[in-house]
Amino acid sequence: MTAGKPKPQVDTSRPHPARVYDYMLGGKDHYKVDKVVGEKLPKIAHRSAQLNRAFxxxxxxWAARQGIDxxxxxxxxxxxxxxxxQVVQEIVPSARIAYADNDPIVLRHAEALLVGTPEGATHYIxxxxxxxxxxxxxxxxxxxxKRPVALSLLALLHFVGDDENPYGLVRxxxxxxxxxxLLIFSHGTYDPYPELADRIGNAYDEGGITLRPRNRAEVERFFDGLDLVPPGVVTTCEWYQDTPAPDFEVNGIYVGVARIP
Incomplete structure (x- = not known):
């Protein structure tokens, strides 16, 4: 973060997607308003968050083992x-990582916890x-x-509405x-369980959080012009490369990895 820039204040009166996600992962860094949203979400939404993390x-x-540093x-x-x-620098100790988020509480934790290896570097934006x-x-x-970078956008763009030009932001x-x-990407969807759409949407709506899950075709559009790595756009458990196949579970996250040609 730029030196001398005042630190933004944490708003504990409104839920934030990062803190709701923390609650769903079983973390401790959230507030009551975030827990209220999380408790209204079905168990499969919580499990989808965990499976997204594993992806x-x-x-x-895999990207680090391909030489991306x-x-x-x-x-x-x-x-x-x-x-x-931590995952990347265990493979490539000299790897350099820049993190970005808009929640001030993430900044506070990042400054204390996102510390990399002596050979590498971590930076927070x-x-x-x-x-x-x-x-x-x-x-x-x-x-x-000027050298290859792996850009990760994970469980993020479903919080960007159609009126905010999500495809243009990714582009x-x-x-x-x-x-x-590489682009490493994941995005929420209602495709596997449309019957839960109202329950999930209402939980976020009541918390004042924009939620725009997208179907497979809409998620695939984020990869237009890129070279998708097999198996393409799939759910979390179906994407693996040089590890054993994860046990399959139905979940509400599409994922994909693509190379920039």
Missing amino acids: MHRAVA QFLDVGTGIPTEPNLH QADVREPGTILRDAEEVLDF ALVDALTPGS
């Missing part, structure tokens, strides 16, 4: 070990995905965009990456 671990580890993680969320940099220019500018403090970040870079 992140597999995907970033720079990562830009937007929508970091509250640190839950193992964090992205206080910014919203709706500010791709700010994210890219600040990330240049630690990342070299702005992807267009800054050199060929050989």
Whole structure:
């Protein structure tokens, strides 16, 4: 974070997606307003959050084993070990990671917990995905965009409404990456359980949180012009590369990894 910039204050009167996610993962860094939203969500939503986290671990580890040593993680969320940099730097100790999130409580935890290896680097950016220019500018403090970068956007874009140009936001970040870079992506969907759409949507609506799950075709659009890594856009448990196949569970998260050509 830029030196001398005042730290934003945590608003404990309104729920925040990062803190609701922390609650669903069984964390302790949330407030009553976040718990209220989380308690209204069905168990499968909680399990989907856990499976999404497991996908992140597999995907970033695979990326590191492909030789990627720079990562830009937007929508970091509250640190839950193992964090992205811990997974990556265990494989590539010199890896450099830039985290970005818009919740001030994430900043406070990041400053204390997101500490990398002596050989590598970690950096935290206080910014919203709706500010791709700010994210890219600040990330240049630690990342070299002339070399491949793995951009992770995990369980984030379903909190961006259609009127906020979600595809354009992703494209702005992807267009800054050199060929050989990766997009690691996950997104919520109602496809496996449309009967729960009202319950899930109402829980977030009552908390004042925008939620826009998308179907498979809508999620695939985020990868337009990119080279999807097999098996393409699938649910969390169906994506794996150099590890044993996870046990399959129905869940509400589509995932995919693609190379920037």
